[in-house]
């Protein structure tokens with residue numbers, strides 16, 4: 001198992017600990033008698049015995065993991081449900097689930113009683129390898145995704161790779177999108193090692209655990225240096241401007257991390273067009289990443305281009321006629337740059353979707 005981490009945060013430092021199984025992770029919650037548990041409904045069904053051993057039914061609130069559930073409008077029953085189950089200022093919230101449950105739990109913990117102790121047990125590959133550290137909550141309002149949020153890290157993150165055994169293949173590939181992104185940010189050596197492991201990968205949990213640990217180690221310095229995302233942390237958005245647009249234009253028909261994979265390819269294709277990186281880098285990436293986004297290229301090809309561009313325009317990172325994109329000069333060499341929307345971005349994205357995703 002990877003060694004534990006201590007993450008520094010302006011709110012409070014917190015630990016990331018690895019456990020042999022879900023039972024051990026849940027049992028490691030300290031002060032559990034004053035806790036109320038917010039659990040992903042699907043996960044709760046899959047892990048009923050492990051949960052029942054630790055979590056009293058009267059203190060359990062289950063939530064569906066969906067984009068609708070992490071909307072501002074859907075939060076009232078969550079707040080009420082937690083209060084009705086006896087959550088108090090000196091208690092704690094324990095959140096068990098993927099990125100959706102994390103976003104809900106983090107938001108709730110940051111505002112309930114003006115800040116409540118909370119523990120996160122992430123159960124998807126994406127949440128384990130990426131979102132569980134970094135303090136962010138993102139909540140949808142009306143048609144606007146992730147527009148509300150707070151920075152409020154959990155006090156502890158309890159991880160176990162065994163819980164990933166029940167994850168559907170698309171969710172594994174979604175998490176892998178963020179893992180690939182972090183290794184591309186880290187540089188050539190990490191990326192090559194990851195690709196070598198993925199060539200042999202058939203769902204082995206030790207491989208996943210290794211890359212969860214390695215991914216968190218890459219992300220840690222970005223979020224510690226720039227927790228509030230004003231500078232270097234922006235680079236973690238490599239692939240996200242396009243990925244978010246692809247998710248939204250397909251009405252969330254593309255899982256988040258797979259959108260990121262398609263978005264990284266788009267950003268790299270655009271980087272070649274702008275003369276930042278040789279075409280050979282893009283060609284290699286295109287071949288290596290194909291199994292990790294298949295068959296969602298076809299989903300993207302069916303999207304309305306106008307909706308893709310509308311979503312990019314409304315991305316929160318835009319200014320004037322330009323869109324701030326994270327572009328690449330190769331592994332370990334990402335940079336933030338304004339890209340002219342009409343002249344540079346639209347032609348490149350149009351060509352990428354029309355010709356680069358053909359079966």
Ligand SMILES: NC(=O)c1ccc[n+]([C@@H]2O[C@H](COP(=O)([O-])OP(=O)(O)OC[C@H]3O[C@@H](n4cnc5c(N)ncnc54)[C@H](O)[C@@H]3O)[C@@H](O)[C@H]2O)c1
Pocket residue numbers: 040041042043046065066067070097098099100101102103123124125126127130131132134136137138146163164165166167168171174256257
């Ligand atoms: N706050 C952040 O820093 C941050 C970062 C990245 C993504 N996100 C958000 O996270 C969300 C995506 O999260 P996600 O990819 O973890 O997906 P998710 O939370 O939507 O879960 C995906 C599916 O897997 C199920 N599931 C969860 N754990 C399981 C398990 N162990 N076995 C079987 N099924 C399981 C869920 O019920 C759901 O159906 C998006 O809303 C995205 O915006 C937040």
